[in-house]
Amino acid sequence: MEIAKAYDPKEAEEHHYARWEASGCFAPEINENPDAEKFSIVIPPPNVTGTLHMGHALQHTLMDVLTRWKRMQGYKTLFLVGVDHAGISTQLMVTRQLKKDEHKAPQDIGREAFTEKVWEWKNKYGDVITRQIRKEGLSVDWTRERFTMEESLSTAVREVFVRLYEEGWIYRGTRIVNWCPKDKTVLSDLEVKEEKAKDGKLYYLTYPVKGTAEKLTVATTRPETMLGDTAVAVNPGDERYKHLIGKTILLPLTSREIPIIVDDYVESEFGTGAVKITPAHDPNDWEIGQRHNLEMLVVMNDDATMNEAAGPEFNGLDRYAAREKVIEEFEKLGLLEKIEDYDVTLPHCERCKTVIEPLLSEQWFAKMDEMRDQALKLLREENSPRFFPEVPHKKVYSMWLENLRDWTISRQLWWGHQIPAWYDKDGNIFVAHSKEEASAKAGTGDLIQDQDVLDTWFSSALWPFSTMGWGGSEPGAIATGFLDDEQKNPVAIAPGFDKTNDLQTFYPTDVLVTGRDIIRLWVSRMVMTGLKFTGEKPFDDVIIHGTVLDKNGQRMSKTKNNGIDPLEVFAKFGVDATRMTLAGSATGIDFAWRDEKVESYRNFANKIWNATRFCLMNSEGAKVDLQSLSRMSVPPAVAGGLSEPPATFSLADRWIISRLNKTAKAVDHALKTYQFHEAVQLLYHFFWDDFCDWYIEFVKDEIVGNADILVSENEIADKDVRVPVARARILTILEQAIRMLHPFMPFLTEELWQKLPGTSSLLHNAAYRSAEKTIMLADFPKCNEAMIDEAAESEMNAVIELITKVRNIRAEMNIKSGDKFTVHIAADRTFQQVFKANEPQILKLAKAEKLVISGKMDVPKASAKAVTANAEIAVPLEGLIDFDMERARLSAQIEKLDIELQRLHGQLSNANFVGKAPAEKVSELRDRHTEIEQQIKTLRINFYALI
């Protein structure tokens, strides 16, 4: 069979995904083994407004590698996919569109019509990210796709809210909150980003003390808030102000009189030692206000303009205009002491970058204390979740939990889960699962539901179990199942999908893969709610991946416009090459994006393609056959025709099979410890260096059918029998390698595997025997310890070293490629045998025409020389050799070895080393010392022979 000369990823990417999906390979139901262990992962749901970026691609690749690997091992695998409704982002997006299309604001059309619009938008544009996920090749179960706003998940949200409320963990209260004046909503601390202000100023305002000629100076970065001052505070121990305590201030620009109070919060050394107190506009001031029973005077509206309480002159002014005006007025009054430049960091809205205004506001809060304590207990007692890498994430996680504050969970938006609380005419609150239930509680149907929605992260926090049908049953009980809102989000249910079983089967999940920025926003909250509502931790392991940076090591951002679009990279180099690049960078470490890196994996993909091409071109009469890798690989009929059981394995065969098994073992270990890059390196090295560069070259003549094959000395095998055996063997080794590569390079490997003769569902893991043939379900290769052959590895290494040294002579002596020569080899009996047995390969790969193998070197002076660990090599080059050049070559080799010899000598003559180092180490170094000494000796003899 012949295939194209180069790999074209596009074709494979187009064909296989749809087929996999259609044949149910992604759904756990494909697994026929009733006793199969499960493996489950939930995707961190991307925003419905999102488009794929490199961070997703990295995260998704790691999850898919794990899932495909486990699936091939016969685990009942669920990789659950879904999308987040992304409250603010989505509302902003639809608001913008509404303005553009209909020149309307949400308020113009009302809540119901607006949310209807959002659903329309979602149904029309909300699948961008999921289509992109398909392109990535993710083996997610689309039959279980979830959306945080669908009915079943909303049920879970309401259940959690009601329970927490009833237990007293959720309350409504008036606090200073982070207010975004542009989005006009409250934000949690985690949605606020501190950023340095460009030209921060500190304003010193002077306040006259009533009944004296004295004045008191306070400093502030937000002068406009002085309109809401209700006290000035000093430290109780501050001698400067002692006599003023209890007196009052005549607050300029207002007609108000405010007290001078003492509070330990004030540091005498800082600023002027006197602090203006604005309880309604600053969190610290609010606390002081609580302690001293101060008036809370709100002087701003929700759009950060000043309100009536700020006085008629300021009413309606924007906060910055008001700031200017306050300064002007103070200046006029001679009360502005000074303005200093001041480094100040200001809170910004994560979404719209507007400066946050701390504001007194009535909101819903969740007290996390009980859940926090459970999470901390889990961490301390069971070290769960385990973070990979553990440093520094474990600490970030635990420190945040330890200092956890109440969570502001309400948002002044329309898009999201509306808070299940109803108010009667008197303002009494009834929290319930539905209006009916609330009415029953209230004894009246005349109720109005709370207008706010919940923080997007509230529903995300329930993701691992709400997606699996959790409906509010008691911890540990079987899920009650869920209902889907069919009008809005119809979900196809796979045949055999038992709605009530998912939670029981797949929860808790095995591993979570996510970025470090949401450890607190999301990971911690999943742990807390998971423990409380299911009685179990939602996952054991948390892999925190690194950040993909641009090629200059900068973070990718829209403002810098330095983002790299994964889809463009897919188009240029293929999905598989991109996945290899992402999986090939060390877990948890940031790395700069380089197209060159992808290019090298693109080349690797092509290498795999061409190695397969070669095997297919020479596959007649053979097929993939696992028996061909075991010792008794010759069919009985043939074996019967020979007098002895045949030694069918050449050195190269034993070697590559040993390497294959070692690689399987190492890959398994690497993946178990989430060292994805380690697995990538192992597979790359095995395939390219071991399999292509050496094995294929060694057996090429044999499988092409050019070579006579020696069975034993003087006995040449029957080609008709031997060639197919050799072909089956190379096909099988290739097939095993491709299987191991599949989790990383799903498209290429499927494309090739389908073409290999002899592949069928019989090669599937036992759990998938009746499924349609696909490499996705092939059994993942396991190490067979019996096939690890150290003798073969060391003998093969001797042959490789020999060939390399001869090639080196050829290159350094400038011998034309067409010129053939004789190679003399001196070695001990064992290695004489080894070299003899591999003579045809050595001749071919070293481009020599004759080998002279003996126990002692005897060649003309005009020879190029080299030594290996096991042999002395000479190539007679009468007339071609330049003695000066050869001497230089030899002395360079001697010099190199001598440096090592000196170091070894130094160590071995150190009594401390010999006395204290492990005996094994000492003898290892002694052997090495002897070996190098011998090599140097040989090289020296050769060197002096040339003088």
Add this chain to the structure above:
RNA sequence: GCCGACUUAGCUCAGUGGUAGAGCACUCGCUUCACACGCGAUAGGCCACAAGUUCGAACCUUGUAGUCGGCACCA
């Protein structure tokens, strides 16, 4: 202010208490019948700096410098 990470070949990065590795780039040579997205052969590093622990440190400890993060505070 507190905490953390990083500093290894020209570049991007692996790595280990005892011979320093890869990919790309560079140099030289190959139209070798799977692959020039290839083959072969070189070259290139006192593993940031200093001190300590150790028989032995690039690896462990401490300090210094640079780079980058996170958190807190901000009258």
